[in-house]
Amino acid sequence: MSSPSPAPAAPRLSLLHGAAAGRDFEGYLRRRARRGDPFTVGFPGFPPVLFTGTAEGARALFRAPMALLEPPRPNPIEPMVGAASLILSSGTRHRTDRALLAPALHGARVRLLGTVIREATREEIHRGAAGPWRLGTRIDALAAARAITLRVILAAVFGADSDRAAEYRGVVTDFLGAFTTPLLVAPVLRRDIGGFGPWERFTAARARLDALLLADVARRRRTGPADGDLLDLLLATRYDDGTALTDAELCEQLRTLLVAGHETTATTLTWALYHLHREPGLLARQLAELPAAGDDPDEQVRLPLLDAVCRETLRLHPPVPIVLRTVTEPLRWLGVDVAAGDTIGLAVGVLHSSPSTWPAPHLFHPDRFLDRTVTPFEFAPFGGGHRRCIGATLADYELRIVLATLLTEVRLTLDPALALGGRPRTVPRNLATAPDRAIHFTRTG
Numbered sequence: 001m002s003s004p005s006p007a008p009a010a011p012r013l014s015l016l017h018g019a020a021a022g023r024d025f026e027g028y029l030r031r032r033a034r035r036g037d038p039f040t041v042g043f044p045g046f047p048p049v050l051f052t053g054t055a056e057g058a059r060a061l062f063r064a065p066m067a068l069l070e071p072p073r074p075n076p077i078e079p080m081v082g083a084a085s086l087i088l089s090s091g092t093r094h095r096t097d098r099a100l101l102a103p104a105l106h107g108a109r110v111r112l113l114g115t116v117i118r119e120a121t122r123e124e125i126h127r128g129a130a131g132p133w134r135l136g137t138r139i140d141a142l143a144a145a146r147a148i149t150l151r152v153i154l155a156a157v158f159g160a161d162s163d164r165a166a167e168y169r170g171v172v173t174d175f176l177g178a179f180t181t182p183l184l185v186a187p188v189l190r191r192d193i194g195g196f197g198p199w200e201r202f203t204a205a206r207a208r209l210d211a212l213l214l215a216d217v218a219r220r221r222r223t224g225p226a227d228g229d230l231l232d233l234l235l236a237t238r239y240d241d242g243t244a245l246t247d248a249e250l251c252e253q254l255r256t257l258l259v260a261g262h263e264t265t266a267t268t269l270t271w272a273l274y275h276l277h278r279e280p281g282l283l284a285r286q287l288a289e290l291p292a293a294g295d296d297p298d299e300q301v302r303l304p305l306l307d308a309v310c311r312e313t314l315r316l317h318p319p320v321p322i323v324l325r326t327v328t329e330p331l332r333w334l335g336v337d338v339a340a341g342d343t344i345g346l347a348v349g350v351l352h353s354s355p356s357t358w359p360a361p362h363l364f365h366p367d368r369f370l371d372r373t374v375t376p377f378e379f380a381p382f383g384g385g386h387r388r389c390i391g392a393t394l395a396d397y398e399l400r401i402v403l404a405t406l407l408t409e410v411r412l413t414l415d416p417a418l419a420l421g422g423r424p425r426t427v428p429r430n431l432a433t434a435p436d437r438a439i440h441f442t443r444t445g
Contacts (some may be wrong), residue, residue: 008244038334084374286306304370415441
C-alpha cells in the first residue's frame with residue numbers, strides 16, 4: 001500500500017481567489033483542477049475543502065460509508081432551508097426523514113404530476129395581457145422560467161387549485177431575492193445592523209414565507225386531506241414510533257421544497273432554451289420530434305432527443321456545482337489522509353468536463369447521450385450515493401415536460417448579441433448557480 005500524500009495546500013490570497021470564483025465559479029474550479037487532483041480550495045469565512053473532479057473521486061465519495069460523512073456545518077444555505085431540512089440533516093435523522101419523504105417525490109407519485117406540470121406551464125404562458133409571454137415581448141428567460149417552475153411546485157405541494165398561489169409567488173420571489181450572494185458566501189454579514197441591513201431584509205422575508213406555510217399547514221390540519229398533493233402526503237407520514245413531523249419541521253421541509261424545487265429547474269430550463277436557440281438545426285430537430293408524443297407528458301419524457309438535450313444541459317451547467325461532505329472520522333481518500341472534521345467535495349463541473357469521458361467537453365452536443373450510457377460517477381448533476389438529491393426524479397420529469405410545452409406553445413428568438421456572442425459565465429446565486437447576465441428572448445409566435 002502506498003504511503004498517504006499530504007493534502008494540497010489551500011491557495012494563498014483567499015480574497016482574490018474568492019473574487020475569481022464569484023466571477024466564474026466553474027471556470028475557477030477547472031483551473032484549480034489542472035494543477036492536480038485532488039485539489040484544495042479555501043474562501044474567506046469557510047474552512048478549506050479538498051475537492052476532486054474525477055470519476056474515481058466521485059466513486060470514492062459516493063460509496064464512502066454513510067456514517068463517515070455528513071453535510072458541512074455551518075452551511076452556506078442553512079439560513080434558507082433550515083437546520084431540519086433534509087438537505088442538512090445527518091445520521092439516523094437523515095435516513096428516517098428521507099424514508100418518510102421519498103414516496104412523495106419518486107416514481108408513480110411523480111408521474112401523477114405530469115398533467116399538473118403541463119397545465120401550470122400553459123397557465124403561466126397564457127396568463128393574460130399583463131403576462132411576460134405576450135407576442136413581441138422581450139422576455140428575461142430566467143425570470144420567466146422561475147415563474148413557471150414556481151407555479152409548478154406550488155401546484156404540486158398545495159394542489160392545482162390553491163387560492164394562495166399568487167401570494168406565494170410574491171413572497172417566495174422576495175425571499176430568494178433577499179438572500180444575496182454576499183449573504184451566501186460571507187457569513188460575517190449575517191447580523192443585525194440597526195434593522196436596515198441585508199440580513200434583516202432576509203429574515204423578514206423568511207418570516208413572511210414561514211407565516212404563509214404555517215397557516216396552510218394549520219388550515220389543512222383542520223380541513224383534512226385535499227387532493228393528494230405533497231402537503232397531504234407529508235401530513236400523513238409517521239415515524240416508526242407513530243409520531244408525525246412537527247409544524248416547525250414541516251415548515252422547513254416545505255420551504256426546502258418550494259425553494260430548491262423550482263430555483264434549480266428554472267436555471268436549467270433557461271440554459272436549455274439558450275442552447276437550443278443558438279443552434280437552429282438542433283432546434284428544428286427538437287421541434288420535429290415533439291409531435292410524436294402528442295399531449296401526453298409520459299410520452300414527452302421518453303423522447304430521445306428531448307432527454308438528451310436536458311441531460312447535456314445538466315452536464316454543461318449543473319445547477320448545484322459542488323457536493324460537500326464533512327468527515328466524521330479519519331479517512332484515507334484518494335491517497336490523502338483526511339482528518340475528522342475536514343471537508344471533502346466533488347466539483348461536478350470538473351467531472352462533467354473531463355475530456356477522457358466527454359470529447360470536446362465545452363461544446364453543447366446532446367447527441368453524445370444518444371449513443372452511449374454513462375455511469376453515476378461520470379454524470380452526477382444531482383449528486384450521488386445515499387445523499388443524492390431526493391427531488392431528482394421530479395426535477396428531471398418537470399424539466400422535460402416544461403421544455404416540451406414551451407417549445408410547442410411559443411416561438412422565441414434569442415437576442416442577437418447572445419446568439420452570436422460568447423456564452424455567459426456561471427456564477428453562484430441562492431441555492432443554485434445562474435448565468436452571470438440576463439438571457440433575453442423575444443416571443444415571435
